[in-house]
Amino acid sequence: MLLEAPFTEAKVRALRVGDVVEITGLLLTGRDAVHKYLHDGGTPPVELKNSIIYHCGPVVVKEKGKWVVKAAGPTTSIREEPYQGPLMEQYGIRGVIGKGGMGPKTLAACKKVGACYFHAVGGAAQVLAQKVVRVPAVHMLEEFGSPEAIWEFEVVKFPVVVTMDSHGDSLHAKVEAASSKALDRLIR
Amino acid sequence: MDAKTLQARLLELIRRTSCEMPPDMIRAVDKAWRREKKDTTAKYAMGVMRDNIKLAATLSQPLCQDTGTIVCYVDRPDWIRERVFTTAFERAVVEATRKGYLRQNSVDSITGKNSGNNLGPGSPVIHFHETAGKAMTVRIMLKGGGSENVSTQYALPDNRLGAGRDLEGVRKCVLDAVHLAQGKGCGPGILGVCVGGDRATGYVSAKEQFFRDLDDKNEDEVLSKLEQSLLADANSLGIGPMGFGGGTTLLGVKLTARNRVPASFYVTVAYMCWAYRRNGFKISENGRVGRWLYN
Numbered sequence: 001m002l003l004e005a006p007f008t009e010a011k012v013r014a015l016r017v018g019d020v021v022e023i024t025g026l027l028l029t030g031r032d033a034v035h036k037y038l039h040d041g042g043t044p045p046v047e048l049k050n051s052i053i054y055h056c057g058p059v060v061v062k063e064k065g066k067w068v069v070k071a072a073g074p075t076t077s078i079r080e081e082p083y084q085g086p087l088m089e090q091y092g093i094r095g096v097i098g099k100g101g102m103g104p105k106t107l108a109a110c111k112k113v114g115a116c117y118f119h120a121v122g123g124a125a126q127v128l129a130q131k132v133v134r135v136p137a138v139h140m141l142e143e144f145g146s147p148e149a150i151w152e153f154e155v156v157k158f159p160v161v162v163t164m165d166s167h168g169d170s171l172h173a174k175v176e177a178a179s180s181k182a183l184d185r186l187i188r
Numbered sequence: 189m190d191a192k193t194l195q196a197r198l199l200e201l202i203r204r205t206s207c208e209m210p211p212d213m214i215r216a217v218d219k220a221w222r223r224e225k226k227d228t229t230a231k232y233a234m235g236v237m238r239d240n241i242k243l244a245a246t247l248s249q250p251l252c253q254d255t256g257t258i259v260c261y262v263d264r265p266d267w268i269r270e271r272v273f274t275t276a277f278e279r280a281v282v283e284a285t286r287k288g289y290l291r292q293n294s295v296d297s298i299t300g301k302n303s304g305n306n307l308g309p310g311s312p313v314i315h316f317h318e319t320a321g322k323a324m325t326v327r328i329m330l331k332g333g334g335s336e337n338v339s340t341q342y343a344l345p346d347n348r349l350g351a352g353r354d355l356e357g358v359r360k361c362v363l364d365a366v367h368l369a370q371g372k373g374c375g376p377g378i379l380g381v382c383v384g385g386d387r388a389t390g391y392v393s394a395k396e397q398f399f400r401d402l403d404d405k406n407e408d409e410v411l412s413k414l415e416q417s418l419l420a421d422a423n424s425l426g427i428g429p430m431g432f433g434g435g436t437t438l439l440g441v442k443l444t445a446r447n448r449v450p451a452s453f454y455v456t457v458a459y460m461c462w463a464y465r466r467n468g469f470k471i472s473e474n475g476r477v478g479r480w481l482y483n
Binding site for chain 2: 018022028033056057058059061062070071072073075076078099101102119121122123124125126127129130145146147148159162163171172174176178179180181184186187
């Protein structure tokens with residue numbers, strides 16, 4: 001199914017765990033440095049209301065004066081678990097794209113704010129980079145370095161799976177619980 | 189071979205490693221894709237991986253944006269000095285970074301500053317071994333942070349797992365590590381496991397297993413059997429590709445053993461993501477690349 005900008009609460013509330021979604025609109029990359037900066041009270045250099053944050057440290061090079069994305073898969077999201085929930089609530093962030101899933105704090109914020117966690121296929125840097133049609137701007141490049149900067153990615157049909165929804169469901173919690181039982185059978 | 193030629197050959201090795209999956213791994217990913225059930229997120233994820241492998245090779249761009257820690261192993265014949273190789277390799281790394289085959293991935297741990305060219309204390313990592321042979325063998329591995337973060341080390345006995353100082357204890361540790369990793373290491377993963385050694389050599393030996401051919405058979409009969417049973421057991425956990433659930437949690441398990449001191453019994457589990465980037469070649473003194481490994 002499609003999710004197109006503007007990313008409204010109603011559109012995101014309609015999504016459920018297991019949905020394969022293609023996103024069209026603007027994504028903002030943000031990972032460790034950005035999350036810590038915002039959580040410490042730093043001023044966001046871009047509007048975050050109704051935004052989708054992409055946990056990604058891309059390879060971007062300048063060709064003929066234009067930014068070109070050479071690789072842009074997701075990074076592990078759980079590192080942002082201490083920051084993500086509070087930032088979602090403070091700024092009205094509508095979704096997060098990453099890999100590996102996030103914990104109970106983020107899941108609770110998704111429910112409260114009306115947001116989703118979207119899982120991109122980790123390591124699929126080329127399939128995902130192909131969906132970035134334009135890089136309108138970059139922020140905090142000098143301060144944080146290229147992988148940690150806030151890149152604006154205009155994407156078309158960016159493929160993700162909803163693994164945490166705004167109704168309290170988490171695929172990660174389910175798989176963890178089931179595999180935990182299976183492990184017990186194998187080693188206890 | 190002059191320094192420029194060596195640098196160019198090494199640049200090509202880095203490019204291939206970053207952009208092209210080795211054939212043994214392509215076969216494993218295809219097999220897993222065929223095995224996963226229709227209309228599942230597991231099958232979908234494996235399909236995206238297959239598309240990505242093809243696309244990266246066609247575009248000559250990195251399979252994954254996290255081009256990882258650059259680890260290089262050199263079997264060094266008499267005709268080349270370590271210093272000469274290191275200089276050529278570092279120049280190739282800088283060039284590969286400029287061309288976008290490698291991400292700017294070397295960060296000062298104290299100041300947080302990115303060096304911007306992948307050089308710095310400890311990067312890249314180069315291991316030299318002397319060889320009596322005529323050709324130089326160069327192998328490289330690009331190991332991403334996600335997979336490195338879920339790599340782990342156990343000291344036996346482990347009370348939490350009820351794991352004793354024997355192969356059954358080793359088995360419990362390995363399966364626990366797979367469970368703890370869930371999808372965070374970008375599975376389906378490949379494990380390199382070292383039984384024994386000290387804390388440092390445990391990790392080194394575990395990672396060296398990734399230079400083995402995925403389809404090889406362990407020469408040690410006991411370890412070979414354990415590799416097979418661990419692979420089957422791990423896949424019965426149901427974690428699946430990317431942790432979405434499914435039948436493919438691992439694509440391979442490679443074990444090795446090192447002697448230990450009587451007081452210590454470490455089990456070191458190194459995790460490699462599905463975007464398994466390692467390659468290598470044999471190169472002669474005149475600069476001719478004789479053979480690519482893993483084909």
